[in-house]
Each structure stands twice: as C-alpha cells, then as structure tokens.
Amino acid sequence: MNSNIEEPKKQSKAYTPKKGRPTPSLKQAKAQPGTFEARYSPAATLGETRKQRKELKASMSPQEWKDYKKAQKDARRERQRAAQRGMDSGDERYLLARDKGPERAFVRDFIDSRRYLNNFVMPFALGLLLIMVITSRFPTASTIVSTIAMVVMLGFLVEGIMLGRAASRAVRAKFPNTTESGTAIGFYAFGRATQPHRWRTPKPKVSIGDKVSA
Known part of the structure; x- marks a missing residue:
C-alpha cells in the first residue's frame, strides 16, 4: 500500500536550530x-x-x-x-592608596586603641555651627562662644601634633627600615583620630584600651 505522506527529512548532525536573534560579532x-x-x-x-x-x-x-x-x-x-x-x-586589594601598607595598618591600630580629644572634632564643629547661628543676634554671647571655640581648637591642634609625633615614633620603632616620612605618618594618624570611632574606614580591628605596642 502506497502512502502519499512524505517522511520528515532527517536533519544533519551539524544542524543548529535558530536562536531567534543574530549571532554577536x-x-x-x-x-x-x-x-x-x-x-x-x-x-x-x-x-x-x-x-x-x-x-x-x-x-x-x-x-x-x-x-x-x-x-x-x-x-x-x-x-x-x-x-x-x-x-x-582592611583587604589591601580594596584599600585606597593612603591606607595601604603595614605601617598604615599599624597606625590605625595605634589610634583606634586610644581615646583622644580629636575624636570629637566633627561633633564639636556641628555643635559650634548651631550655637553660632543661635547666638548671632547676641554680640556678647557670640564673643564668649568664639573665645571658647578658639581655646578648644587650640587644644585639638596641640593634641594633634603630639599624637602625630607619637605615632611616627611608634612606626619608626616597629619598622626601622620604613620609607614612610614622619610627616605623612603624623597627618595620617591625625586624620584617623578626627573621625568618630564608628565612622572609620577601614573599620577598627582593636578596641579602645587594647595594648598596641611597637
């Protein structure tokens, strides 16, 4: 018995169905x-x-x-x-250039393990701005606030110089062959100290009161 139904053509093994979109170049x-x-x-x-x-x-x-x-x-x-x-x-692969190196990691621990007056720079600046706006209409009060602010800022400066030198000496003692300059270490330590403890990046790895020695 003959059948008029055609058998489906067999596809070649090399045949690839269409993807529905052009092949990327x-x-x-x-x-x-x-x-x-x-x-x-x-x-x-x-x-x-x-x-x-x-x-x-x-x-x-x-x-x-x-x-x-x-x-x-x-x-x-x-x-x-x-x-x-x-x-x-503190992964070196992701750190900014300013934070890289064992000396900088040591400085961070050195600063994070201590309390400083400079820890309150940011809160003090915000509070001072608010107070000066409030007392701007009262010359006497404004003068008193400005005097107090100058004394506190002088304290920030003196402590910043002291902690910068202390950090530099500690780095020299721990890394005798370091190529880091004392000024760079001092500024890095000062900048770290002026940031509130919780806002610091990289995050502190030591707690306040921990002993970090050279």
Whole structure:
C-alpha cells in the first residue's frame, strides 16, 4: 500500500536550530564582562563605549536587553558591596592608596586603641555651627562662644601634633627600615583620630584600651 505522506527529512548532525536573534560579532563577544580582552584591553573612549552599547542592544530582543541591563546593574552593585566589605576589613586589594601598607595598618591600630580629644572634632564643629547661628543676634554671647571655640581648637591642634609625633615614633620603632616620612605618618594618624570611632574606614580591628605596642 502506497502512502502519499512524505517522511520528515532527517536533519544533519551539524544542524543548529535558530536562536531567534543574530549571532554577536567577535568584537561584541570579546567585550562581554569576564573575557580576557575585556579585562586587559585598553579602556574604550566614551564614544566607543556608546557605539558598542548600541550594537549590543541592536543584537538583542527587548526582553533580552532588559535582562542584560538588570544583570549588569546587579553585578555592579555586588562589586560595590564586595569592595566596601574589603575596604572595611582592611583587604589591601580594596584599600585606597593612603591606607595601604603595614605601617598604615599599624597606625590605625595605634589610634583606634586610644581615646583622644580629636575624636570629637566633627561633633564639636556641628555643635559650634548651631550655637553660632543661635547666638548671632547676641554680640556678647557670640564673643564668649568664639573665645571658647578658639581655646578648644587650640587644644585639638596641640593634641594633634603630639599624637602625630607619637605615632611616627611608634612606626619608626616597629619598622626601622620604613620609607614612610614622619610627616605623612603624623597627618595620617591625625586624620584617623578626627573621625568618630564608628565612622572609620577601614573599620577598627582593636578596641579602645587594647595594648598596641611597637
């Protein structure tokens, strides 16, 4: 018995079903995050970046482009969170140039283990601003407040010089071959001390009262 029904053609093993969108060019594929070229090639200019973004968008469907942007946004947020966690923990890979090095790590511990008058620089500045606004209509009170403020700021300065020198001596004792200048160490210590304990980055690894010796 003959049948008029045609048998389906067998597909070649090399046959690849259509993806529903154009295959990205080699340039677009190399630009994808995580590839060797994307990590180590020279940074693209703003115009080149815009052109690449337009080409990539044209190669995708609206839903694929939406998903791509969401993935990029999520990845960027995760990188930022990872960088912040690394910075807070003192990981050298994420630290700013000013915070890198064993000397700077030691200075942070040296400052974080002690209480200083300079710990109150920021709260004092905010309080002084508020008080001066309130007393601006009262010349006598304003003069008294200004005098007190000058005395307190002089105290901040004197203590800052003293703690900067103390930190520099401690660094020299612990790292005899250091190339860090005493002035740089002193300013770093002073800047650290003027920040409230909880606001410091990298986060303190020692508690106030812990012994940190050279």
